[in-house]
Amino acid sequence: MALSSAGEMDLSHEGESKGRDPVLLSILGLAVVFILAHAIGVLPSWLVRLPESWIPPTAEVLDVVFAFVQNDLGLIHLTRFIAEGPLEFMLDATANLLYGKRRWPNLGPIPWTAIAAAGTVLGYYLGGWRLAALAGGTFLWTALIGQWDIAMQTMSVLVVAAPVAFVIGLLLGIAAWKYTWVDVVIKPVLSILQTLPFFTYLLPAVIFFKVGPTAGAVATIIYAIPPMILMTTLGLKKVSPEVVEAGKMSGSSRFQMLTQVYLPSARTEILVGVNQVIMLCLAMVVLTAFIGMPGLGAKLLAMMGSFKLGRSFEIGVTIVLFAIMLDRLSKAWVVKQPEHHEKGTPWWKEHAFLLAGLAGFVVFYILAQFIDVFTEIGRRQSFSKGKEIDTAIKGFLALDGVRAVTEWLRWFLNVKVLIPFRNSLLWIPTSAFILLIVGFSYWLGGRKSAIYAAIFFTIVALSGWWDRSVITLYTVISAVIISMLIGIPMGIVAARNEVWAKRILLACDTAQTFPSFIYLIPAIMLFGVNDVAVVFAIVIFTTVPLTRYTIEGLRTVPLEITEAADMAGATRRQKLWSVQLPIALPTMAVGFNQAIMFAFFMVIIAAFIGTQDLGQELQRTLAGTELGKNIVLGMNVALMALTFDLTIMAWAEKRKKSLGLD
Amino acid sequence: MDTVIKARNVWKIFGADPVNYLKSMPEGRTFDEIRADGYIAGVKDVSLEVSRGEMLVIMGLSGSGKSTLVRCFSRLHDITGGTIEVEGQDIMSLKEKDLIELRRNKMGMVFQSFGLLPHRTVLDNVAFPLEMRGQDKHDRRKRALEVINLVGLEGREEYFPRELSGGQQQRVGIARSLAIEPDIWFLDEPFSALDPLIRREMQDEFLRLQDLLGKTIVFITHDFDEALRLADRIAIMKDGAVEQCDTPDQIVLHPATEYVAKFTEEIEKSRVVHARVLANPVNGSAPEGEAVRAGHTILQLARQLVNDTREELPVADKNGNLIGVMNRQEALDVLLGAN
Ligand SMILES: Nc1ncnc2c1ncn2[C@@H]1O[C@H](COP(=O)(O)OP(=O)(O)O)[C@@H](O)[C@H]1O
């Protein structure tokens, strides 16, 4: 009770002091003055929008720089060499093995039954019959539904990209841990890379590495490296000092220390990194459909484009199954502890799983030579029900009741909420807009956040894409507000009951492993192709972290505090508002932050369904080769996202400290 | 006697620029003043020697600098000032390669929370130092099994650390530190993380090993009873400095500082003080009659002290040779706790 009442006093006190804060007041005051002036038409036009002549030709300059690096410095030869050399070689080999592309080693395609058998044994080894069923079921579904080949196209890139990203991430992580200067250089790059929308990875990859699997693999690799670096460094730093000293006292050389002591002791974090690498690779590899990578993503894109909902749905299920399988298997590997074998165990027993996996593989490989469906399930043999599902979904959507609801929702959101909101945001003069954002950052995060906000948004204004940026921001804000209205109450309700809390957390966990692409499917199904569908897709995507962190935040409230509140005679509502929520707020802020990041990410993917924001422009850059513009647009999204990230995290830190929660 | 570790005016200061700070620091700066300057004196002007085959116990409250001092001896920390010689060699002048050699052949260390490598079996943990120095697989397995037997872990060779109890894990730690047959053995609160009952058992085990092996030992503890059970000499540390370094008898009889006196206040002196220590040189003729054994504590002699009426009692070593006389009143004072 003491803690919570102190927290509340603190809150109100903070509110008061902020309310009177002259800096904040003058920032907001100035914004209001600008807005009023604009309303009566006396605001100088350069304060409404920056004049064209002020805008530096950043994109053009970048293009020149890139052209220079690419052609005059000959970088393109290097990158093309890498692409056509080792990388393409590996990709070709996996493509041959997995779906029979005519390349060395010309052994493939491996029969699907053989892969499924080996995968099932691996699942059993890592996590018992549940994971065996998951792995086996995923492969079986994929084959039976007739998507084996496209799934393997995706996997053939994944099995190259993930290990390469792992190795590079591991090495960079070790370097960053060992040499401070590497750490100093890498840290800011990583934090930018992590907020950079995926599109900015794609175009450079295309330019430097040709269209197709190679560029897709490069973009995927780069995209997946950052978390591996972070996890490696984290793990190495966490190795207990006594273990390190024991290693030194055992007379280990530096190299022995690294390979025998540090890396094995950091196993858990490194494997968590592996899990993240795999999941990011999957997410990205699906998205590389945009640059012409064949596979599940491309198929989904095509099916959604031609509004074939049934097939889209089936592909969506395949992608989701693969995501869950890869996630669960790699997570099971994280927690898998070595088991000792009793002395005198025969060697075949020690390696029982390996042998069983091999046996399954070989048996089916041989069987497949005689039975065709064991090698491949053709189009006509497959169990795909694309057409029927399509008809069913469209029939369902056409039902009067359903239709009335979706149409009304679409109308209401569009006409009453989204368009007015968008128009008013667009109406606000640039100067006032920046001041409002700065004021917001100042109020929440303090002076440092405000300075960042000012710099970042000024750059956005100077990029020459202000209106598109505002539209992006509008989509993000509307979607996040709607998902707050859904996610937070849902989290609060779920947190009341331990069982439900666990279930919903698990559901959120699982949903977060899905490649973002998936969320477009229901949006398009329900609303067709328009703004509402975009917002809807983002809402589903961002409700997940909001719900999740609300539950987690409420669960961190110490039991004694809620008990003290009960003893003080608080009603449920009082307890929630004055005890639990204030303490849970810093954790919830993390979820809020994630939601905003996700929204920025999704808004660009959703450009596919036809929006007018930065995402669409970004997409256009992919068609041409406007690298400079691509990067400017990407930077805009990253800068806006970073502003929120820094502000919210600064606030959460402050709150945590004042609540003594760390 | 042969000196194995010789530390002279050793300083270990933590902070931004300790070397220059120490150089410019005025003489006689106290721990708190140093802290006010933004530095921490982990080890503060320590001089002491450890002889071959001796067990020196370093004791003091948590944060008094015990671990830091021992890590200076093994050069896990580079010292800020002073010199440390190990077997006549200044260890601060050792190159990395020589330091690794020294650790591979001469030193073993046991840690409070064991410091085992979680991914290796008991056998592989114990064989780890041998592996590091490149011994071949067969040899190191043989030697590792030997020490595993020595610490009573036979049958658990293939277990992983997390499958063992705390006491068993520390046995692995001990076995590992002994695998290379070190001359010098450092133990940093090896039993503090264990339950009291197990701790007692491990102390007995440790004494058995020491009887068997006779190593030069620096043993850290914050538990005075443990120190008294094990030590040849005790060094009591406070704020990085050694307050007193002497035999247990002398420490309880003649505490050098207020702090040590306070520390020993609760100790029942008669259990610590041996007759030998109270023996004065024979002045004139030796007293007649039965002698007390020099190696017995006053507590063990209690009955005799109370019943005997002589003013001076002869003290003899275990071969019966007279080594001095003990004042009975003085001994009774120790027994009854009078000052
Ligand atoms: N690496 C380090 N950096 C800074 N201060 C340290 C470091 N190691 C120990 N200290 C400080 O040195 C003092 C002595 O610590 P330590 O030797 O671990 O004490 P003990 O082992 O007696 O409990 C403590 O105040 C501790 O905080």
Ligand SMILES: [Mg+2]
């Ligand atoms: Mg210590």
